[in-house]
Every structure is written in C-alpha cells, then in structure tokens.
Amino acid sequence: MSMLANTNVFDYINVLDKAADAAWLRNDAISNNISNADTPGYKRQDVNFEVQLAKALRNSRYQSMDAKVANLKTNRLKPITYTDYSGFSYRIDGNNVDPDTEGVYLAKNQIVYQGLELSMNQEFKNLMAVMK
Numbered sequence: 636m637s638m639l640a641n642t643n644v645f646d647y648i649n650v651l652d653k654a655a656d657a658a659w660l661r662n663d664a665i666s667n668n669i670s671n672a673d674t675p676g677y678k679r680q681d682v683n684f685e686v687q688l689a690k691a692l693r694n695s696r697y698q699s700m701d702a703k704v705a706n707l708k709t710n711r712l713k714p715i716t717y718t719d720y721s722g723f724s725y726r727i728d729g730n731n732v733d734p735d736t737e738g739v740y741l742a743k744n745q746i747v748y749q750g751l752e753l754s755m756n757q758e759f760k761n762l763m764a765v766m767k
Contacts, residue, residue, distance in 0.1 A: 644762060646704045650688070650712070651755045657684030657714035658748040664716055665741045668732050675728035678721050679737070684714040 661682040671677040691712060695703045724731045 643701075643705045646701075646707070648755060648758050649709045650704055650707060651751055651758065653709055653712045653714075654684065654688070655748060655751045655755070657682055658744055658751060660714045660716065661744050662741070662748065665737055665744060669734055669737045669741070672730070672732045672734045672737070675730060677730045677732060678718045678724075679732045680716055681719040682714045682716050684712070687712055687715075 661684075664680040664682055668677075668679045691707055692703050695706050698706070720731050725733075
C-alpha cells in the first residue's frame, strides 16, 4: 500500500476531500447564520473555496485535467470563512441574514456535499476494480 501512496492515484480523492471539508465548513457557517438571524448587528458568514480551486486549476491552463489535478498543491487549498456583505444590512438592527435565503444556500450546499461524497465513493470503487 505504501507504493500506492507515492503515486497519483489519490489526486482526485484528495481534491474531493478538500472540497468536502469546505462544504462541511460552509454548512456550519450557514447553520450559524440561521441561528443568528435575530441577533442585532450579526453579519452572515460564508466560505471561500471554489474560487481558490478554480484559480489553482487555471495556473496550469494548457494541461489536461489529470495533469492539473496532479500538480495541485492540496495543502494550499484551504477553505476560508469570511463575512459576506459586511457593509450591507437591509434591517435597522444591522443584521444582514435572510433566513429564507440561508435555507436555499443550505439545501444547495447539502446537494453539493452529497455529490462530492458520491464522487469519492466512485473513485474508491475505481481503485478497488483496478486492484482486483
């Protein structure tokens, strides 16, 4: 198994794992936003990951997707929580959370997480098929 760890067979799994971590962190941020929907002055939080991933993949734009993923420095792909629309508030109390919108974001994020989970499972099935 140590020989497998030194190859590129886990490249996609590593990127999918980072994306799943980001989706999990986004789920926490959205849940926190919903919990603080009535907290005066609270500003919604979100997670930046997709932009970082797209930027990292663009750095090697004339390569195949396999080569791009193999060359990614996954240790540099870190989801970042940030305050979204920090200067914006449509309420008098300074809060900028809309619970209905957060519910939509939560549903979207759950679908994304499930898709990532299915993709990781498929990658492991592919590895199992190759090892047979």
